[in-house]
Amino acid sequence: MLEVKNLNVRYGGIHAVRGIDFNVPEGSIVTLIGANGAGKSSSLRAICNLVKKTGNVAFMGQDISKIPTKDIVKMGITMVPEGRRVFSDLTIYENLILGAYTRKDKENVKKDMEWVYSIFPRLKERETQMAGTLSGGEQQMLALGRALMSRPKLLMLDEPSLGLAPILVRDVFSVIKKIHDDGVTILLIEQNARMALKIADYAYVLETGTITLTGTGEELLKNDKVLKAYLGAV
Amino acid sequence: MTVGLFFQHLVNGISLGSLYALIAIGYTMVYGIVRLINFAHGDIIMLAAYFVFFGVGMFSLPWWLAAVVSIALTVLVGIVIEKAAYKPLREAPRISVLISAIGVSFFLENMGLVVFGGRAKAFYVPPIFKGVINISGVSITSLGIIIPIISAILLIGMVYIVNHTVTGMAMRACSKDMDTAKLMGIDVDGIISFTFGIGSALAAVGGIMWALKYPQIHPLIGIMPGLKCFIAAVVGGIGNIPGAMLGGFLLGLGEILLVAFLPGLSGYRDAFAFIILIVILLFKPTGILGEKVAEKV
Numbered sequence: 001m002l003e004v005k006n007l008n009v010r011y012g013g014i015h016a017v018r019g020i021d022f023n024v025p026e027g028s029i030v031t032l033i034g035a036n037g038a039g040k041s042s043s044l045r046a047i048c049n050l051v052k053k054t055g056n057v058a059f060m061g062q063d064i065s066k067i068p069t070k071d072i073v074k075m076g077i078t079m080v081p082e083g084r085r086v087f088s089d090l091t092i093y094e095n096l097i098l099g100a101y102t103r104k105d106k107e108n109v110k111k112d113m114e115w116v117y118s119i120f121p122r123l124k125e126r127e128t129q130m131a132g133t134l135s136g137g138e139q140q141m142l143a144l145g146r147a148l149m150s151r152p153k154l155l156m157l158d159e160p161s162l163g164l165a166p167i168l169v170r171d172v173f174s175v176i177k178k179i180h181d182d183g184v185t186i187l188l189i190e191q192n193a194r195m196a197l198k199i200a201d202y203a204y205v206l207e208t209g210t211i212t213l214t215g216t217g218e219e220l221l222k223n224d225k226v227l228k229a230y231l232g233a234v
Numbered sequence: 235m236t237v238g239l240f241f242q243h244l245v246n247g248i249s250l251g252s253l254y255a256l257i258a259i260g261y262t263m264v265y266g267i268v269r270l271i272n273f274a275h276g277d278i279i280m281l282a283a284y285f286v287f288f289g290v291g292m293f294s295l296p297w298w299l300a301a302v303v304s305i306a307l308t309v310l311v312g313i314v315i316e317k318a319a320y321k322p323l324r325e326a327p328r329i330s331v332l333i334s335a336i337g338v339s340f341f342l343e344n345m346g347l348v349v350f351g352g353r354a355k356a357f358y359v360p361p362i363f364k365g366v367i368n369i370s371g372v373s374i375t376s377l378g379i380i381i382p383i384i385s386a387i388l389l390i391g392m393v394y395i396v397n398h399t400v401t402g403m404a405m406r407a408c409s410k411d412m413d414t415a416k417l418m419g420i421d422v423d424g425i426i427s428f429t430f431g432i433g434s435a436l437a438a439v440g441g442i443m444w445a446l447k448y449p450q451i452h453p454l455i456g457i458m459p460g461l462k463c464f465i466a467a468v469v470g471g472i473g474n475i476p477g478a479m480l481g482g483f484l485l486g487l488g489e490i491l492l493v494a495f496l497p498g499l500s501g502y503r504d505a506f507a508f509i510i511l512i513v514i515l516l517f518k519p520t521g522i523l524g525e526k527v528a529e530k531v
Contacts, residue, residue: 050413073419085414087407094403101404102419150419 001026007055009042016042018209031188031196034206040189076153084143088132099149116145137168156187193230238371243494249378251486252385255479256440257463260433262478266409273335276460277342279441282308305438312434346453357449471524
């Protein structure tokens with residue numbers, strides 16, 4: 001569904017992503033894991049054209065390397081940015097409406113709003129509250145819900161577990177699974193490698209801008225290098 | 235001072251204040267979204283007045299049609315200024331854009347001097363705005379009543395757009411976080427154009443009413459109202475729309491009442507706004523309704 005070839009991202013003199021290739025097949029959960037500064041976020045931001053890049057990105061057979069972010073969203077790729085980035089001065093309802101900004105089918109938007117509220121009942125209760133008043137976990141739920149409002153075919157998640165208590169991390173991952181079961185393809189970036197590998201069909205390990213390991217989630221969970229570097233085994 | 239006279243000054247103050255409010259909103263909206271003080275905003279006022287002047291004088295349009303055409307042209311100019319002078323600098327340091335804004339302002343003023351000529355011209359005031367209404371000893375020009383009414387309608391419309399439409403939500407989203415707004419599929423450039431358009435439209439209406447109130451126009455008439463409305467926006471809290479309205483009314487009322495109560499100081503009329511600016515910057519630099527600078531992340 002998503003094919004990335006020879007992706008490069010440079011910030012001034014820094015070569016953050018160095019010619020990586022990866023694929024996200026339709027219906028799968030694919031994860032990119034790696035430490036801070038490995039180039040994970042840059043890769044996602046480059047796919048959405050939020051940062052300048054070189055290389056090829058194809059979505060459902062169509063080249064999207066040069067397409068502006070807003071049109072990429074219209075084609076069905078939605079990204080939940082790192083740190084949630086909910087619009088804190090807007091209400092929860094308004095945040096969700098903006099999630100559906102590209103859609104014209106008002107009736108279905110209403111239905112999807114109910115669908116999102118059924119996944120996150122908490123948001124319904126607080127509909128008219130400013131998003132900034134939510135806790136970190138609730139903001140992550142809102143960011144996920146807001147992304148779902150665009151009815152994405154491919155959902156890209158940038159560190160959804162960042163800064164959350166372990167119990168909330170589990171909640172977030174079970175929601176990701178639920179979203180996946182509803183037919184959304186998922187590209188997940190995580191530092192929490194164990195959780196990510198557990199739910200991933202396929203995984204790539206990113207180190208200083210290059211892919212150093214690939215395999216199914218299960219394979220990498222057992223891989224010695226991964227165990228040492230990311231899962232804290234000695 | 236009699237009660238009647240006081241009310242007369244009050245009405246004048248509200249009338250001037252609503253003009254300031256109308257123009258100040260343009261500053262504050264643009265700042266809210268692109269973090270830029272659009273110094274060309276004052277000169278937009280001047281252009282709007284000249285567009286009407288030429289519409290009536292050269293093309294013999296009825297005054298109301300000239301006003302509509304003028305507003306449309308002013309909106310266009312506002313959008314073109316953004317595309318030509320600010321958009322190419324979107325990624326540049328903020329000071330570059332600010333300098334570009336000052337450049338546009340000088341350009342418009344001097345272009346005005348060359349094209350329109352430096353001599354003041356008499357602005358046509360339709361009879362309907364000239365009438366004087368007497369209410370138990372208080373005499374008010376009809377313009378003094380029409381200005382606040384038109385302003386109020388536009389201000390309410392503006393607040394409605396920003397708070398209750400999807401476009402308004404998108405504007406608020408862009409003002410807080412442009413990248414995330416893009417991820418919602420929002421056409422950020424479109425929203426910015428829209429913002430400049432709306433701001434220019436309000437400034438055009440303000441400029442035309444300004445010219446009706448002081449019917450002598452020349453290419454530099456935009457400078458003083460431009461500066462004062464910028465101050466109004468800062469006093470209210472730049473980036474905050476209700477703040478800009480409040481600042482506008484405060485400035486307008488303050489200016490008129492100062493002269494009314496202390497006629498000896500009438501020469502300092504224009505200084506009043508700047509004194510207020512200094513006081514605000516000393517004691518509440520974020521403005522009356524301004525947000526705290528530190529934001530929760």
